[in-house]
Amino acid sequence: MLTAILSGDTPRSRILTVLLLAVLVCLAAAPFLFPGVRALETAATICIFIVLVASYDLLLGYTGIVSFAHTMFFGLGAYGVALASTHLGRSWGALLVGTASGAVAAAVLALLIGLFSLRVRAIFFAMITLAVASAVAVLVSQLFEITGGEDGLTYQIPRALTPAFRFGELFGVNLNGRIINYYLVFAASLVLFLLLLRIVNSPFGRVLQAIRENDFRAEAIGYRVVWYRTAATCLSAAVAALAGSLYAIWLRYVGPDTTLSFEIMLDILLMVVIGGMGTMYGAVLGAVIFVLAQNYLQSLMGVAAGAAEGLPVLPLLLDPNRWLMWLGILFILSVYFFPTGIVGRLRSGR
Amino acid sequence: MSPGGANSPRPRPQGGVRLAARPDAGAAGHDPPTEAALTTTLLATDGLTVRFGGHVAVDAVTCAFRAGELTAIVGPNGAGKTTYFNLISGQIAASAGRVSLMGEDITRLSVAERCRRGLGRAFQLTNLFPDLTVLENVRLVIQARERKGFGLLSTAASHSGITTAAEAVLDRVRLADRAGSKVSELSHGNQRKLEVAMLIALDPRVYMFDEPTAGMSVDEAPVVLDLIAELKHDSDRTILLVEHKMDVIRTLADRIIVLHNGALAADGPPAEVMASDVVQEAYMGKALEDV
Structure with missing residues (x-):
């Protein structure tokens, strides 16, 4: 049963299984295990980034396509919800319309980019996606009347998803709409992740891996490589847009910095590489480690710097303001020691 | 540029070996396929040519490959055998001429489309x-x-x-x-x-083997050769085999075509092509002395 849910793609490592189960349990019970606004924010961000990173892994890890337009698709989904909620008002229908239109717009844009540029060499495709993504980011900033420009958009979502909606208490935790919102994000992320896992283990997924390995031979045995690459780009874009919609529902705000920035694109790349490309489960570990580091490394360093007070040099190195440097060091170390990512390393058993 | 250059020996008809038509020799050197043969012709190339700059790698090769037949393609290194294969399977676009598969012109089709229509290929370098x-x-x-x-x-x-x-x-x-x-x-x-x-x-309907036993040990090669021999029994298919080993060709081939400097130099039954002095001297060199 469990194997069927995982599409036959089991973790294939005892440690990895334990880690994944721990992540699943922690995320499933996050509102009760880690009460508090910040913890819930972190848990929701992890859920959304798992989907976003997994959808990028479909492109980079499984198909061998380097794209810098992934945040653009993420942003399309987010702005879809924001615009629909702004213009249609606070309703479930607005969320549905916004989510669907964001995903469709992302898929159509990916189709256009794919058909025009996936025939060229990989480096040119990467450059084209970078150019398109930059153009869209500029456009969103400039079209102030529609997108809110640099300030972004703030909007209302159905009351049942907001903290104002209260409906009791469980295990000492006040139940409110924010928890419903979290479970909406959690459930949708879980379904989307399992869907991606199914896609990469489907006949289609096998073709993508063949194309990544040897596109020349894939073509020679009858696969129309450009079609498959384009389809993978569209699927990946649509899922990224759905992740963007979830983010917009969770935050009740969208802006260029939260959805379209190049920094997010770099974060996604780092998460894929740290977790392990072409594994899907790598997206889970990569997102968990990275988001936790982003949210808690600074605080941890503050505690460590306090503990090391009086010692030479160490408090300076552990200054909370230097958290980005340590994040960079962590990344370099992980690439050095786990070139195939954490999942690759755990699966190889070495 | 003329294939083979001015110093290349030109094959002369000998015995039952049909020496290939040259671009400057009209159709006299290659019999047009009969109507009966046409019904069983699976693959044909007509004036197939590719030029790389000034170099003509495959020069107006016209050849029909019939069902139930195994055709060995031989020639010295650099004769254009693999390039001819690449033209047929679509890895290289032809400069002139056409390729037809079961009567359909596939010259402009992609590699994948040709494959989907029944053209299958194994590569010389493992791929x-x-x-x-x-x-x-x-x-x-x-x-x-x-x-x-x-x-x-x-x-x-x-x-x-x-x-x-x-x-x-x-x-x-x-x-x-x-x-x-x-x-x-x-x-x-x-x-x-x-x-x-x-x-x-x-x-596929057309099997294209490019030196299938290259680099294989003496124990391993027979497995592949037996398989190819087995495939010959299927009268619906045709097999093209690029091969250097003459003992393999003698065992398997129903027909040999010889390429030299990209042009079709000889075409006929193995015994006759191999016995042809002109082919041995001009195109096989020492290779056929061992036969």
Whole structure:
């Protein structure tokens, strides 16, 4: 049963299984295990980034396509919800319309980019996606009347998803709409992740891996490589847009910095590489480690710097303001020691 | 530029060997296919030419390949054999001429489209999916043949028919015991066998083998050669074989065509082509002395 849910793609490592189960349990019970606004924010961000990173892994890890337009698709989904909620008002229908239109717009844009540029060499495709993504980011900033420009958009979502909606208490935790919102994000992320896992283990997924390995031979045995690459780009874009919609529902705000920035694109790349490309489960570990580091490394360093007070040099190195440097060091170390990512390393058993 | 250059010896008709028509020799050197033959002609090239800058790598090769026939393509290194294969399978675009498969002009079709129409090829340099398993390599071929590549919601493993067929092919090339191994872990000989297995799995109307036993040990080569011999029994297919080993050609070929400097130099039954002094001296050199 469990194997069927995982599409036959089991973790294939005892440690990895334990880690994944721990992540699943922690995320499933996050509102009760880690009460508090910040913890819930972190848990929701992890859920959304798992989907976003997994959808990028479909492109980079499984198909061998380097794209810098992934945040653009993420942003399309987010702005879809924001615009629909702004213009249609606070309703479930607005969320549905916004989510669907964001995903469709992302898929159509990916189709256009794919058909025009996936025939060229990989480096040119990467450059084209970078150019398109930059153009869209500029456009969103400039079209102030529609997108809110640099300030972004703030909007209302159905009351049942907001903290104002209260409906009791469980295990000492006040139940409110924010928890419903979290479970909406959690459930949708879980379904989307399992869907991606199914896609990469489907006949289609096998073709993508063949194309990544040897596109020349894939073509020679009858696969129309450009079609498959384009389809993978569209699927990946649509899922990224759905992740963007979830983010917009969770935050009740969208802006260029939260959805379209190049920094997010770099974060996604780092998460894929740290977790392990072409594994899907790598997206889970990569997102968990990275988001936790982003949210808690600074605080941890503050505690460590306090503990090391009086010692030479160490408090300076552990200054909370230097958290980005340590994040960079962590990344370099992980690439050095786990070139195939954490999942690759755990699966190889070495 | 004339193929072969001014110093190249020109073949003269000898015995039953049909010496090929040259671009400047009209149609006299190559008999037009009869109507009966046309009905069984699976693959044909007509004036097929490719130029790389000033160099003519394949020079107006006109040839028909009939069902039930194994044609060996021979010639010295650099004669254009693999380039001719590349033109037929679409890896290189022709500068002039046409390729037709079962009467359909496929000259402008992509590699994948030609393959889907029944043209299958194994490569001279092993060309596999190195990080996938042996079984997965063959499964991918059968999946392509069955047009199941766009299945999104079923798992690949659930297509048990494809897996069973792939296992059967691996059994034929004696690679069943390595089904779960990564291709990159296989010996060169086994990779060559897998290359052949993938072509067999494709089940094409036209088989194109480019030096299938190159680099294989004396123990491994017979497995592949027996398979090719087995394929000959199917009268619906035609087999093209680029090969240097004359003993292999003598055993398997129904017909030999000789390429020299990209042009078709001779075409006929093996015994006659091999016995032809002009072919031995001009195109085979010492190679045929061992025959």
